[in-house]
Amino acid sequence: xxxxxxxxxxxxxxxxxxxxxxxxxxxxxxxxxxxxxxxxxxxxxxxxxxxxxxxxxxxxxxxxxxxxxxxxxxxxxxxxxxxxxxxxxxxxxxxxxxxxxxxxxxxxxxxxxxxxxxxxxxxxxxxxxxxxxxxxxxxxxxxxxxxxxxxxxxxxxxxxxxxxxxxxxxxxxxxxx
Numbered sequence: 001x002x003x004x005x006x007x008x009x010x011x012x013x014x015x016x017x018x019x020x021x022x023x024x025x026x027x028x029x030x031x032x033x034x035x036x037x038x039x040x041x042x043x044x045x046x047x048x049x050x051x052x053x054x055x056x057x058x059x060x061x062x063x064x065x066x067x068x069x070x071x072x073x074x075x076x077x078x079x080x081x082x083x084x085x086x087x088x089x090x091x092x093x094x095x096x097x098x099x100x101x102x103x104x105x106x107x108x109x110x111x112x113x114x115x116x117x118x119x120x121x122x123x124x125x126x127x128x129x130x131x132x133x134x135x136x137x138x139x140x141x142x143x144x145x146x147x148x149x150x151x152x153x154x155x156x157x158x159x160x161x162x163x164x165x166x167x168x169x170x171x172x173x174x175x176x177x
Contacts, residue, residue: 006033006041011051014041063105067095071102072109079146116141127163134169 010031017027024042028035045051063071067090074089075081083099086106090097106112117137121129142151153170155161 005053006037008051011041014038015045015051018042018045061105062101063095063097068105068109071105072111075106075111076146079148114145116145125160127160127165130160130163131166131169134166134173139173 010033013031014027014033017030018024018038022030024035024038027033027038031038041051048054061068070093071086071090074086083102086102087097087099090102117140119133119137121133138153142148160166
């Protein structure tokens with residue numbers, strides 16, 4: 001959370017006191033503003049000749065904060081929604097955007113797909129190690145990826161994946177509510 005912005009009047013008073021010869025410490029105590037803030041305002045005034053807010057660098061965002069929050073709400077409501085579906089929703093709202101802009105906005109909001117938890121395996125893997133990894137990571141990965149209660153877990157026909165022990169573990173876990 002950012003700090004509160006000082007009023008233009010207070011910034012101008014800081015500069016006028018500095019011009020009259022007061023030191024940073026005296027200005028700080030008189031106006032009850034941290035000394036560091038006084039120094040920053042005076043440095044900005046010396047460099048740019050103004051105490052007004054300067055324009056922020058960089059290209060302005062295409063999607064407003066409101067739009068980005070609306071997208072985030074939609075994605076949290078339905079985690080499996082595609083970019084094309086989100087694009088259609090925005091068009092219905094009268095705000096057409098490219099898929100790349102929507103993807104960037106979601107990424108900026110901290111919403112992006114990825115793999116489950118990565119596990120370092122030492123030595124050879126067998127069915128016992130595989131079920132141990134599933135036990136410790138599968139359900140938590142599903143929670144992290146917001147897959148909901150019903151999701152499809154797929155693996156190939158590797159011997160450790162088709163072992164009785166693995167099949168039994170999967171059968172037990174799929175029966176759990």
